[in-house]
Amino acid sequence: xxxxxxxxxxxxxxxxxxxxxxxxxxxxxxxxxxxxxxxxxxxxxxxxxxxxxxxxxxxxxxxxxxxxxxxxxxxxxxxxxxxxxxxxxxxxxxxxxxxxxxxxxxxxxxxxxxxxxxxxxxxxxxxxxxxxxxxxxxxxxxxxxxxxxxxxxxxxxxxxxxxxxxxxxxxxxxxxxxxxxxxxxxxxxxxxxxxxxxxxxxxxxxxxxxxxxxxxxxxxxxxxxxxxxxxxxxxxxxxxxxxxxxxxxxxxxxxxxxxxxxxxxxxxxxxxxxxxxxxxxxxxxxxxxxxxxxxxxxxxxxxxxxx
Numbered sequence: 282x283x284x285x286x287x288x289x290x291x292x293x294x295x296x297x298x299x300x301x302x303x304x305x306x307x308x309x310x311x312x313x314x315x316x317x318x319x320x321x322x323x324x325x326x327x328x329x330x331x332x333x334x335x336x337x338x339x340x341x342x343x344x345x346x347x348x349x350x351x352x353x354x355x356x357x358x359x360x361x362x363x364x365x366x367x368x369x370x371x372x373x374x375x376x377x378x379x380x381x382x383x384x385x386x387x388x389x390x391x392x393x394x395x396x397x398x399x400x401x402x403x404x405x406x407x408x409x410x411x412x413x414x415x416x417x418x419x420x421x422x423x424x425x426x427x428x429x430x431x432x433x434x435x436x437x438x439x440x441x442x443x444x445x446x447x448x449x450x451x452x453x454x455x456x457x458x459x460x461x462x463x464x465x466x467x468x469x470x471x472x473x474x475x476x477x478x479x480x481x482x483x484x485x486x487x488x489x490x491x492x493x494x495x496x497x498x499x500x501x502x503x504x505x506x507x508x509x510x511x512x513x514x515x516x517x518x519x520x521x522x523x524x525x526x527x528x529x530x531x532x533x534x535x536x537x538x539x540x541x542x543x544x545x546x547x548x549x550x551x552x553x554x555x556x557x558x559x560x561x562x563x564x565x566x567x568x569x570x571x572x573x574x575x576x577x578x579x580x581x582x583x584x585x586x587x588x
Contacts, residue, residue, distance in 0.1 A: 338552035352559035379458035384465025417527020472506030
């Protein structure tokens with residue numbers, strides 16, 4: 282006879298005890314799970330229900346009127362939707378690109394640092410710890426045409442950063458990159474510190490330069506972390522509202538108005554709640570498509586590394 286020893290059967294009592302423990306655990310989790318689903322599902326379903334109705338809160342008494350997909354069709358044929366959509370896409374692309382470049386550069390510098398890494402990391406993540414409202418107020422003071430430090434440092438006179446169409450978009454992108462680059466830095470720094478040393482040692486023995494190591498070793502091995510960081514920042518920047526609202530409130534002349542601002546104004550200033558709900562679901566659909574693209578490349582990157 283050949284072959285390894287047969288696995289010993291587990292006692293029936295052990296299996297029954299494990300099943301009972303699992304049932305008890307699920308019993309404890311069930312109330313929290315149901316409550317979480319209700320908290321998430323009820324507002325979403327109610328918002329979806331509102332998107333097919335007209336509900337004008339400025340009229341007393343207000344009532345719901347079924348209009349089907351008219352809210353969606355009206356938005357897709359309105360320049361008030363396409364104009365903020367174009368700016369939102371431009372703002373998202375510029376902000377995420379700037380956050381990635383700056384965050385990656387800082388992560389590489391901190392990864393190579395041998396002294397004071399903890400101190401510098403703590404200092405660099407301070408912008409991320411500030412609340413968006415405070416960040417908007419601080420940058421609003423920095424951009425002030427009369428007393429702002431930016432104009433004084435660079436001797437720009439009384440340049441109105443937030444009042445000039447040519448500079449307003451750049452101003453809000455700079456503030457956003459300053460605020461959110463530390464988030465990318467922390468993720469990429471953690472990814473760098475988790476990489477194995479063997480590929481780097483082999484590359485150095487073969488005489489590879491720092492640029493070659495970065496291009497052919499660091500970036501491919503770090504690609505899953507990079508994609509996760511880009512996905513998270515893209516989702517957050519596509520629905521940007523708080524810092525932008527504190528800086529420009531969509532001005533000048535609506536040139537920095539994002540879709541989130543349009544949704545806010547539509548729902549809570551003009552009380553077109555049905556159209557606002559429809560816009561929020563369109564934003565959700567766009568975000569879902571973007572996320573699927575990122576997840577596709579993330580899955581392919583993981584498969585490549587596992588091959």
